[in-house]
Amino acid sequence: MANEFDPQVFHDELAAHRLIIPIGVQGAFGRGHVFEDVLQRTNELITRRAAGDGAEVVAFPPILPRKVLEQSEYLDSFPHLAGTVFSFTGNERQHQDLMARARDGRPWADLQTMTDVVLTPAACYPVYPTFSGVAPAGGRLVDLTSWCYRHEPSIEPTRMQAFRVREMVRIGTPEEVVEWRDMWLERGLDLLRSLGLPAEADAASDPFFGRGGRMMAVNQREQKLKFEISVPVISRENPTACCSFNYHQEHFGRLFDIRLADGRTAQTACLGFGLERLTMALFKTHGFDPAAWPQAVRVALWGEGPKG
Amino acid sequence: MANEFDPQVFHDELAAHRLIIPIGVQGAFGRGHVFEDVLQRTNELITRRAAGDGAEVVAFPPILPRKVLEQSEYLDSFPHLAGTVFSFTGNERQHQDLMARARDGRPWADLQTMTDVVLTPAACYPVYPTFSGVAPAGGRLVDLTSWCYRHEPSIEPTRMQAFRVREMVRIGTPEEVVEWRDMWLERGLDLLRSLGLPAEADAASDPFFGRGGRMMAVNQREQKLKFEISVPVISRENPTACCSFNYHQEHFGRLFDIRLADGRTAQTACLGFGLERLTMALFKTHGFDPAAWPQAVRVALWGEGPKG
Numbered sequence: 001m002a003n004e005f006d007p008q009v010f011h012d013e014l015a016a017h018r019l020i021i022p023i024g025v026q027g028a029f030g031r032g033h034v035f036e037d038v039l040q041r042t043n044e045l046i047t048r049r050a051a052g053d054g055a056e057v058v059a060f061p062p063i064l065p066r067k068v069l070e071q072s073e074y075l076d077s078f079p080h081l082a083g084t085v086f087s088f089t090g091n092e093r094q095h096q097d098l099m100a101r102a103r104d105g106r107p108w109a110d111l112q113t114m115t116d117v118v119l120t121p122a123a124c125y126p127v128y129p130t131f132s133g134v135a136p137a138g139g140r141l142v143d144l145t146s147w148c149y150r151h152e153p154s155i156e157p158t159r160m161q162a163f164r165v166r167e168m169v170r171i172g173t174p175e176e177v178v179e180w181r182d183m184w185l186e187r188g189l190d191l192l193r194s195l196g197l198p199a200e201a202d203a204a205s206d207p208f209f210g211r212g213g214r215m216m217a218v219n220q221r222e223q224k225l226k227f228e229i230s231v232p233v234i235s236r237e238n239p240t241a242c243c244s245f246n247y248h249q250e251h252f253g254r255l256f257d258i259r260l261a262d263g264r265t266a267q268t269a270c271l272g273f274g275l276e277r278l279t280m281a282l283f284k285t286h287g288f289d290p291a292a293w294p295q296a297v298r299v300a301l302w303g304e305g306p307k308g
Numbered sequence: 309m310a311n312e313f314d315p316q317v318f319h320d321e322l323a324a325h326r327l328i329i330p331i332g333v334q335g336a337f338g339r340g341h342v343f344e345d346v347l348q349r350t351n352e353l354i355t356r357r358a359a360g361d362g363a364e365v366v367a368f369p370p371i372l373p374r375k376v377l378e379q380s381e382y383l384d385s386f387p388h389l390a391g392t393v394f395s396f397t398g399n400e401r402q403h404q405d406l407m408a409r410a411r412d413g414r415p416w417a418d419l420q421t422m423t424d425v426v427l428t429p430a431a432c433y434p435v436y437p438t439f440s441g442v443a444p445a446g447g448r449l450v451d452l453t454s455w456c457y458r459h460e461p462s463i464e465p466t467r468m469q470a471f472r473v474r475e476m477v478r479i480g481t482p483e484e485v486v487e488w489r490d491m492w493l494e495r496g497l498d499l500l501r502s503l504g505l506p507a508e509a510d511a512a513s514d515p516f517f518g519r520g521g522r523m524m525a526v527n528q529r530e531q532k533l534k535f536e537i538s539v540p541v542i543s544r545e546n547p548t549a550c551c552s553f554n555y556h557q558e559h560f561g562r563l564f565d566i567r568l569a570d571g572r573t574a575q576t577a578c579l580g581f582g583l584e585r586l587t588m589a590l591f592k593t594h595g596f597d598p599a600a601w602p603q604a605v606r607v608a609l610w611g612e613g614p615k616g
Contacts, residue, residue: 021366021438024373025424030434031367058329059339061470062370062455063427065332070410079396079403084420085427086394087459088387092518095387102378107422112392114417115459116333117469119371119393126338130329147370147455151395151423161425162369210400 007156007234010284014157017288026153027161031276038290039164039279041301042195043145046166046273049191055143055168060126062147062162063117068129071255074121077208077216081150083119083161086112119149123167124270128252131171134259135266139172141180145275158233158240158277165272171258174249177267181227181245184271188229188243196297197231197242197281204228204241225249231281242277246270315464315542318592322465325596334461335469339584346598347472347587349609350503351453354474354581357499363451363476368434370455370470371425376437379563382429385516385524389458391427391469394420427457431475432578436560439479442567443574447480449488453583466541466548466585473580479566482557485575489535489553492579496537496551504605505539505550505589512536512549533557539589550586553579 014020014035021030031039063085069075074082086109088098094111101108120126123146131140145166152159170180185201192199204226205217220226225247230239246269252258253266260266286293290301322328322343329338339347371393377383382390394417396406402419409416428434431454439448453474460467478488493509500507512534513525528534533555538547554577560566561574568574594601598609 021368023368023434023437024375028369028371028373028425030369030438033365036365036367057341057344059344060329060331061336061338061468063336063457063470065336067332070413075396075410076407079398079406081395083393083395083423083425084417085391085457085459086417086420086422087389087391088383090387092520095518098387099384102383105378109392109394109422112394112422114394114415114420115391116461117336117391126331129331130338149371149393151393153424160369162371210403212400 005232005235007158010234010280011155011157013288014280014283019283019288020157025161026155027159028153029157029160034290035279035283038282038301039275042278042282043166043273043275045195045300046191049187050143050168053141053143053168055141057143058127059144060120060123060146062120062149064120064126065129066114066116066118068125069118069121071129072125072252073255074125077206077213078121078150080209081152081207082121083149083151085115085117085119087115089113120146121150122148122270123165123272124169124268127169128256128258128268132257134261135171137261139170139176139260139266142169142171143167144169156234158280160276163277164275166275167270167272169268169270171253171266171268173260173264174267177247177269181247181269181271185227185229185245188245188271188273192229192231192242192278192281194296194300195282196294197285199229199231199242200239201227201229204244231285233277233281233284240277240281241274242281243271243273313540313543315466318542318588319463319465321596322588322591327591327596328465333469334463335467336461337465337468342598343587343591346590346609347583350586350590351474351581351583353503353608354499357495358451358476361449361451361476363449365451366435367452368428368431368454370428370457372428372434374422374424374426376433377426377429379437380433380560381563382433385514385521386429388517389460389515390429391457391459393423393425393427395423397421428454429456429458430578431456431473431580432477435477436564436566436576440565442569443479445569447478447484447568447574450477450479451475452477464542466588468584471585472583474583475578475580477576477578479561479574479576481568481572482575485555485577489555489577489579493535493537493553496553496579496581500537500539500550500586500589502604502608503590504602505593507537507539507550508547509535509537512552539593541585541589541592548585548589549582550589551579551581553577
């Protein structure tokens with residue numbers, strides 16, 4: 001089957017089953033009822049697996065203060081992926097101009113002004129500034145689900161402009177953070193395999209911008225600062241990262257002044273499950289009809305007894 | 309109590325109880341664990357009340373194609389509330405410039421380019437373009453929960469830049485749409501009152517832009533095209549709209565070519581529960597500790613038996 005892992009074919013199959021709902025812009029599609037149900041059930045499964053960890057649950061909107069983006073050095077590494085929010089602050093005459101141009105399909109970008117907010121680039125970014133100061137003994141553990149934005153329109157259904165991430169954030173000593181990261185690496189692999197997904201973990205690197213970015217990617221990989229758990233979804237050779245671990249060492253602790261009781265800068269790590277990607281991995285692996293999925297997978301997600 | 313309905317006091321109380329988590333920009337705060345739990349339970353209560361309606365459940369990201377915003381005439385009415393997404397599309401030299409300016413706190417808006425997406429201004433906007441063509445007999449009913457964006461930073465915690473709306477959308481004949489709207493107006497009022505909220509329904513108008521907008525608001529109110537169910541949250545005199553009904557007549561049907569089997573343009577209406585506002589109304593009315601809320605309210609949200 002030549003098309004077994006073709007991104008466009010997979011996109012079209014998802015759309016034909018109304019699992020995704022194309023709306024004319026790449027990576028910004030709607031999600032159908034069945035897709036959304038699988039996604040929510042998968043997120044609830046993660047909740048059950050993490051129930052004993054004692055994390056603090058929070059939620060943040062899909063927007064972030066621009067100042068946090070500027071402070072975080074995200075623009076150094078990923079300027080091309082960041083989305084900033086602009087708005088109209090003009091008068092009535094300029095409004096007439098704006099309407100006429102939008103109606104005629106002429107550019108109206110110059111009638112927009114940069115606001116104080118940007119789109120959240122990664123689920124953990126709003127968390128760090130809220131914990132400036134001294135972390136309690138044992139550190140912190142935070143649990144959130146958030147919409148993230150990346151400006152990378154693509155025909156690959158797995159590469160979205162907007163997507164949800166279930167994110168866990170650990171703040172503490174180097175030992176606490178690394179131990180937690182390693183625990184989740186094992187648990188995450190087990191979780192995905194328990195859903196019948198052919199998941200594999202490997203060291204990875206981020207898509208840093210420009211020529212200097214290539215060196216940063218090499219460093220990141222050599223220092224094993226990033227791991228991904230991947231599943232073949234649109235390619236066998238380049239499986240899709242469905243779970244991603246980033247060990248930031250003192251990066252965010254330094255930027256947002258998060259300290260340990262002994263005065264050292266706190267270390268941080270995060271792990272994120274890409275909820276849409278996990279959902280697509282399930283459809284790719286088990287087919288487009290959840291009623292026909294292996295019983296163990298259905299039980300794991302819906303808690304169904306042995307009905308069929 | 310002079311401050312009984314002071315917006316700033318209510319904001320500070322919500323923050324002191326870690327129900328909201330300020331992050332330095334008005335209307336973009338995080339939500340704490342208890343706040344989020346109440347919000348999700350309230351949304352589930354709406355699900356149970358609407359369970360028999362047979363709606364098609366969908367989900368959309370917090371972004372919308374810019375083209376849909378341009379076609380929808382939203383920019384005619386609310387240019388000041390719309391948020392557009394910009395991104396960096398420059399080269400490495402421009403990236404150096406961007407980094408330096410962001411680091412030094414100098415403006416960098418001119419290094420951003422308008423993208424093909426905007427922030428979703430209202431939960432129903434992505435729905436209409438996906439139903440161009442002939443609606444089935446009996447019309448359509450759609451159910452979604454979506455993050456919405458409005459550029460109106462405010463000290464009022466009830467006036468957010470980003471917030472979630474549980475939205476129902478009806479497409480059909482004038483009779484079908486009005487009957488459905490009237491059914492929900494009654495059901496919505498009953499739902500809020502069943503949560504112990506002093507809710508009242510009234511005709512309302514949208515915050516149209518400019519001088520011309522004042523006339524539009526008068527027309528909207530006179531034609532009874534908008535109703536709101538409101539609860540005192542930050543003001544007794546100006547209660548907060550927690551549920552809003554908009555009867556668009558043929559507006560969206562005409563713009564997105566949604567037709568009835570007999571060739572007429574379909575009519576549409578939507579109703580949205582402002583989930584954060586509903587949650588804040590509950591905290592304002594019943595206090596900051598849900599364990600001390602009236603038993604009927606706790607049963608309605610958490611299904612608890614008569615424990616205390």
